[in-house]
Amino acid sequence: xxxxxxxxxxxxxxxxxxxxxxxxxxxxxxxxxxxxxxxxxxxxxxxxxxxxxxxxxxxxxxxxxxxxxxxxxxxxxxxxxxxxxxxxxxxxxxxxxxxxxxxxxxxxxxxxxx
Amino acid sequence: xxxxxxxxxxxxxxxxxxxxxxxxxxxxxxxxxxxxxxxxxxxxxxxxxxxxxxxxxxxxxxxxxxxxxxxxxxxxxxxxxxxxxxxxxxxxxxxxxxxxxxxxxxxxxxxx
Numbered sequence: 001x002x003x004x005x006x007x008x009x010x011x012x013x014x015x016x017x018x019x020x021x022x023x024x025x026x027x028x029x030x031x032x033x034x035x036x037x038x039x040x041x042x043x044x045x046x047x048x049x050x051x052x053x054x055x056x057x058x059x060x061x062x063x064x065x066x067x068x069x070x071x072x073x074x075x076x077x078x079x080x081x082x083x084x085x086x087x088x089x090x091x092x093x094x095x096x097x098x099x100x101x102x103x104x105x106x107x108x109x110x111x112x113x114x
Numbered sequence: 115x116x117x118x119x120x121x122x123x124x125x126x127x128x129x130x131x132x133x134x135x136x137x138x139x140x141x142x143x144x145x146x147x148x149x150x151x152x153x154x155x156x157x158x159x160x161x162x163x164x165x166x167x168x169x170x171x172x173x174x175x176x177x178x179x180x181x182x183x184x185x186x187x188x189x190x191x192x193x194x195x196x197x198x199x200x201x202x203x204x205x206x207x208x209x210x211x212x213x214x215x216x217x218x219x220x221x222x223x224x225x226x
Binding site for chain 1: 148157212213216
């Protein structure tokens with residue numbers, strides 16, 4: 001199994017541009033998550049999904065959108081990029097509720113907005 | 115939502131010493147308590163976890179202890195080695211919400 005795969009690994013965006021961060025997992029996990037990690041800080045939940053067709057906001061959803069059309073894929077969309085969105089983004093998945101089981105993380109996407 | 119406090123934020127120890135990191139939480143219904151390790155530039159990975167039906171769990175040089183009454187759990191690393199240098203995160207579940215809240219992390223530095 002490849003686990004959780006994110007693309008791209010690095011990206012530089014100009015203010016006002018948009019982009020989609022891709023995330024796919026091959027472990028047949030129902031639960032998927034998007035986090036951002038600012039330098040020297042912890043993980044902040046942006047959006048999460050408990051199954052295909054279901055998404056919900058986390059702590060910091062403003063400026064982002066997600067969709068979950070399949071079990072495997074959970075893309076994160078940034079519209080009108082702002083410097084405050086410069087961060088490292090991690091996608092994660094878990095077999096069951098994160099309250100009961102570990103989360104598997106992707107390798108991260110380092111995004112810089114200039 | 116769940117309130118999680120992790121202490122200390124930074125910890126520096128000499129190689130061979132022990133390190134202890136503590137997490138406190140607010141939701142008394144929480145029953146799964148993982149610790150993740152994140153090496154520089156890498157993804158977080160689970161290193162040990164504990165469920166509420168036990169008070170302690172060990173895996174070689176690392177252990178986790180849980181005090182459900184006081185609502186805190188701790189990561190213990192003995193005989194620290196330079197490769198233990200990393201950021202460590204605790205996570206606490208938001209019961210029935212399908213997600214967890216992560217602590218702010220502890221940067222552990224093991225000096226040779």
